[in-house]
Amino acid sequence: MDRPGEDRPPRVVVEHVRPEVDAGRFPIKRTVGERVEVTADIHADGHDEIVAVLRHRFEGDPGWTETPLEPLGNDRWRAEFTVERLGTYLYGIEAWADRFRTWRRGLRRKHDAGQDTSVDLLIGAELVEEAAGRAREPEARRLREWAARLRGQEPEGVDTALADDLALAMSRCPDRRDPASYPRELRVSVERERARFSAWYELFPRSCAAEPGRHGTLRDCEARLAYVASLGFDVVYLPPIHPIGFAHRKGRNGATEAAPGDVGSPWAIGSAEGGHTAVHPELGTLEDFTRLVGRAREHGLEVALDFALQCSPDHPWVKEHPEWFQWRPDGRVQYAENPPKKYEDIYPLQFEGGHWRELWQEIRRVLFFWIEQGVRIFRVDNPHTKPYAMWEWLIAETRREHPEVVFLSEAFTRPRVMYRLAKLGFSQSYTYFAWRNTKHELTGYLTELVETDVKEYFRPNLWPNTPDILTEPLQFGGRAAFSARLVLASTLGASYGIYGPAFELLEGRPRSPGSEEYLDSEKYEVRHWDLERPDSLRDLIARVNRIRRDNPALQGNAGLRFHPVDNEQLIAYSKTSEDAANVVVVVVNLDPHHPQSGWLEIPPESFGLDPHAPYQVHDLLSDARFFWSGPRNYVTLDPAAVPAHVLRLRRRVRTERDFDYFL
Numbered sequence: 001m002d003r004p005g006e007d008r009p010p011r012v013v014v015e016h017v018r019p020e021v022d023a024g025r026f027p028i029k030r031t032v033g034e035r036v037e038v039t040a041d042i043h044a045d046g047h048d049e050i051v052a053v054l055r056h057r058f059e060g061d062p063g064w065t066e067t068p069l070e071p072l073g074n075d076r077w078r079a080e081f082t083v084e085r086l087g088t089y090l091y092g093i094e095a096w097a098d099r100f101r102t103w104r105r106g107l108r109r110k111h112d113a114g115q116d117t118s119v120d121l122l123i124g125a126e127l128v129e130e131a132a133g134r135a136r137e138p139e140a141r142r143l144r145e146w147a148a149r150l151r152g153q154e155p156e157g158v159d160t161a162l163a164d165d166l167a168l169a170m171s172r173c174p175d176r177r178d179p180a181s182y183p184r185e186l187r188v189s190v191e192r193e194r195a196r197f198s199a200w201y202e203l204f205p206r207s208c209a210a211e212p213g214r215h216g217t218l219r220d221c222e223a224r225l226a227y228v229a230s231l232g233f234d235v236v237y238l239p240p241i242h243p244i245g246f247a248h249r250k251g252r253n254g255a256t257e258a259a260p261g262d263v264g265s266p267w268a269i270g271s272a273e274g275g276h277t278a279v280h281p282e283l284g285t286l287e288d289f290t291r292l293v294g295r296a297r298e299h300g301l302e303v304a305l306d307f308a309l310q311c312s313p314d315h316p317w318v319k320e321h322p323e324w325f326q327w328r329p330d331g332r333v334q335y336a337e338n339p340p341k342k343y344e345d346i347y348p349l350q351f352e353g354g355h356w357r358e359l360w361q362e363i364r365r366v367l368f369f370w371i372e373q374g375v376r377i378f379r380v381d382n383p384h385t386k387p388y389a390m391w392e393w394l395i396a397e398t399r400r401e402h403p404e405v406v407f408l409s410e411a412f413t414r415p416r417v418m419y420r421l422a423k424l425g426f427s428q429s430y431t432y433f434a435w436r437n438t439k440h441e442l443t444g445y446l447t448e449l450v451e452t453d454v455k456e457y458f459r460p461n462l463w464p465n466t467p468d469i470l471t472e473p474l475q476f477g478g479r480a481a482f483s484a485r486l487v488l489a490s491t492l493g494a495s496y497g498i499y500g501p502a503f504e505l506l507e508g509r510p511r512s513p514g515s516e517e518y519l520d521s522e523k524y525e526v527r528h529w530d531l532e533r534p535d536s537l538r539d540l541i542a543r544v545n546r547i548r549r550d551n552p553a554l555q556g557n558a559g560l561r562f563h564p565v566d567n568e569q570l571i572a573y574s575k576t577s578e579d580a581a582n583v584v585v586v587v588v589n590l591d592p593h594h595p596q597s598g599w600l601e602i603p604p605e606s607f608g609l610d611p612h613a614p615y616q617v618h619d620l621l622s623d624a625r626f627f628w629s630g631p632r633n634y635v636t637l638d639p640a641a642v643p644a645h646v647l648r649l650r651r652r653v654r655t656e657r658d659f660d661y662f663l
Contacts, residue, residue, distance in 0.1 A: 009178075010180035011046070011048070011180075012043070012096055013041075013042065013043055014041075014042050014095050015182075017186070018038070019186075019456040020184075021453070021456055021457050024184035024185070024186050024187070025423075026187075027088065027188055028456040029189050029190075029195075029427075029457050030189075030191075031196040032083060032085065032193065033082065033083070033084065033193075034082070034083060036081055036089070037078065037079075038054050038069075038081075038093070039072070039076060039078045040069070040076075041077075042075060042093070042095050043075040046097075049098045050096070051096060051171075052068070052094065052095035052096075053094055054067045054080075054091065055091065055093065056081045056089060057089065058088075058090075059089065069095075087190055087399075088190065089187065090185050090186070090187055091185075091188065092182050093181070093182045094181045095179065095181075096177070096180065097178070098175070099127060100170045101167075103120070104124070106120065107124065107162065108162060111162075117157075117158055121157045121161060122151060124150050125151045128143050128166070129147040130175065131169075131170055131173050132147065134173040134175070135169075139172065191404075194377070197548075197555040198234055198495045199233045199490070199495070199496060199497065200461070200463075200495070200496070201228050201231065201497065201500055202237040202238075202239070202467070202497060202498070202499040203236065203238070203499075203500055203501070204266070204526075205217065205220065205241065206266075206282065206526050207526050207527045208220035209526075210223070212528040214526075215263065217282070218279075218285075218289055221238070221292060222292050222295050225295055225296055228301060229300055230538075230542060231500075231542050231545060232541065232542050234300060235301065235302050235377060235497070236296060236302070237303075237497065238304070239267070241279055241280055241306075242269045242276055243269070243270060243271040243272075243275070243280045244263065244268055244271060244312065245264065245269070245270055245271050245312020246264075246312075248335075248344035249262060250524050253511055253519065254521065254523075262525070263526055266306075267346065267523075268345040268346050269308060269312055269315060270318075271312065271315070275315050275316045276366045277366055290373050293374040302377055303374075303377070304406075306378075306379050307367065307381065309381070310336065310347065311325075311347045321355075321359075321362075323354070324359050325348075325349065334348070335347055351386060351387050360393065364397055367394065368398075371402055376406065377405070377406045377408070378405070378407050380409055381410050382410060383409050383421055383426070384413040388420060388421070391421065391424045395407060395424065395426070396425065399425070406428070407427050407428075408429070408461060409421045409429040409430065418458070419458055427459060428459045428461040429460060430461060430463060431445075431461065432445060433462040433489060433493070434464060434465070434469050438590065439570075439590060440568075442488070459494075460495070463496065463497045464482075464498060464503065465503050467502075467521065467522060467523050468516070468517070468523075469516055470507075470518050474508050475508045475510050477508075479506055479535065479537070480592035480593070480639035480640070480643050482506055482508075482537060483537065483540060483643055484639070484643045486541060486544060487621075487643075491548075491586045492573070492586075494554065494556050494557050498541075501531060502529075503537070504536050504541055505536055506535065506537070543621060544646075547621075547646055550620075551648065553577040553582040553583060553584045554584055556575075559575045560574075560575055563585075564601040565587070565600050565635070569589060570587060570588070572588075572635075573586055574602070576607070580607075583648070584620075584647065584648055585602065585617065585645070587600060587635050587645040589637035589643040592639050593639065594639070595638040595639070595640075597635065597637075599632050599633070599634055599635075600632070600634075601632050602631060603631045611630065611631070614627045615627070615628055615629070615651065617647040617648065617649055619647055
């Protein structure tokens with residue numbers, strides 16, 4: 001027969017814990033040094049005082065660290081912890097009704113009301129005596145002394161009971177009978193800073209030759225690194241560097257028939273020279289590639305490599321592993337199609353066949369091969385066309401041995417598919433930013449990404465252009481459109497990228513009216529770029545990237561807020577660093593053809609500024625300084641100059657000698 005009170009169900013309820021992704025099925029994401037702020041609804045029947053702790057530990061560590069939760073009101077509680085290592089952290093909540101705190105609150109009320117407290121002091125003595133049994137010496141001895149004083153009913157008995165020292169001692173050895181725990185153990189996937197804050201520059205090595213008409217090499221690409229570093233980027237991304245097939249090779253501008261000398265698409269991977277672990281002979285050797293990776297590090301750059309799981313008809317796998325492909329009734333392999341487009345130069349892999357395990361293992365071997373060559377960042381081509389389960393397995397396998405590896409998902413597909421891939425482990429994702437151009441579109445989309453639960457697992461990487469995407473504003477907006485999209489991408493998102501040199505050289509010619517394909521696309525031919533052209537955006541890009549490095553507010557997404565402007569062609573937003581010490585306000589003219597003006601509304605007190613005193617804003621693009629005051633200030637932007645303000649708010653500081661300066 002059970003003893004009375006044994007195995008009693010807890011009286012406290014812990015629910016609505018945030019952050020939590022799909023009832024704990026997937027981890028939330030953070031990078032090293034970031035905080036995890038946890039909130040929960042915690043309540044109980046009756047009126048007892050509740051104590052709750054946030055329990056957290058690095059996976060594999062034996063013990064838990066506990067942080068007290070603080071009540072926010074209306075039964076909502078909050079606590080936080082900081083993640084300090086790559087890997088996985090676990091967290092949860094435990095709460096209980098605290099008999100001592102409840103007793104202490106009641107004693108205080110009776111005393112304040114002038115009522116007799118003699119019995120209450122005896123009850124308190126019992127609680128303190130019990131706590132002594134849970135404590136270690138010398139704390140136990142001190143608690144027994146306190147209990148004796150409470151029993152003695154001395155004139156100072158109530159003062160003794162309500163002393164802060166006693167409350168602190170009791171909190172160190174609480175009565176945690178019948179605790180309530182959140183039923184799920186939640187996880188945090190912790191990556192390095194590059195997963196959160198990065199600036200990418202995409203280039204084709206074969207177009208890096210110093211002179212026109214020659215196929216570039218990895219050594220030529222190595223010579224381009226200093227230029228990329230001078231622009232302020234930290235990731236240089238290379239499309240596939242593998243041998244390119246000859247069968248059904250695409251010609252210039254995607255022509256279905258290749259002319260002699262046409263180089264084909266780098267995404268048509270594989271030839272007699274090798275497959276996914278080989279280097280295209282015209283680019284150089286594997287040794288050239290590993291040398292490039294090392295030289296990039298010397299310039300403060302990381303090499304990101306394209307990870308494209310598809311094959312040309314000439315890929316060795318087609319003959320060696322025909323079971324990895326889908327065969328048509330006419331005896332041919334099914335090529336890639338997106339009607340009316342046909343990609344006869346690309347064979348998709350068949351993941352639904354009976355040999356999927358061997359295929360998965362081969363994909364793992366390829367990925368780990370390039371990790372061995374020094375690659376720690378992969379841009380994954382079309383991951384939404386491969387099995388979810390494979391990505392979850394492959395990324396987990398990688399992180400187990402190489403937690404520093406970063407994966408960028410190139411999934412221009414439906415939102416829920418993009419979000420699922422992020423939950424499965426992709427560090428970052430391409431977004432719809434390229435097609436969000438109006439104030440309403442940009443505000444709504446970025447609000448979804450940074451203010452809803454999506455922010456816990458989806459890290460956007462904003463690209464104004466890619467080799468596949470030349471949007472209408474860039475086709476017709478000229479230099480002002482390129483400049484505005486650069487500022488938007490680099491300040492709205494902590495991670496962004498450009499496809500260059502097409503971007504800084506204002507490449508805006510479409511293959512045909514209404515198309516987003518480039519004319520003379522680098523996907524199908526070698527291009528020569530004049531990097532010294534006087535109209536290049538090189539200086540603006542370098543300045544923007546320097547601003548990003550110098551301002552912590554721009555290195556995360558959590559502090560993004562949009563602000564009203566009474567002109568639909570002007571968009572305004574601010575970003576604030578985690579410690580609130582750095583505030584940047586951005587205003588962009590979305591009209592590339594005409595100057596636009598308006599009144600911007602920003603309450604100074606929301607940034608810790610005196611609403612009755614003027615404050616300085618420093619335009620980090622032009623180096624101009626303005627004095628603003630009050631919640632409404634006038635802005636005007638001419639796209640013929642620079643179509644944006646990137647303003648750092650500076651607080652007035654008064655010294656002892658009444659000398660003002662600005663932080």
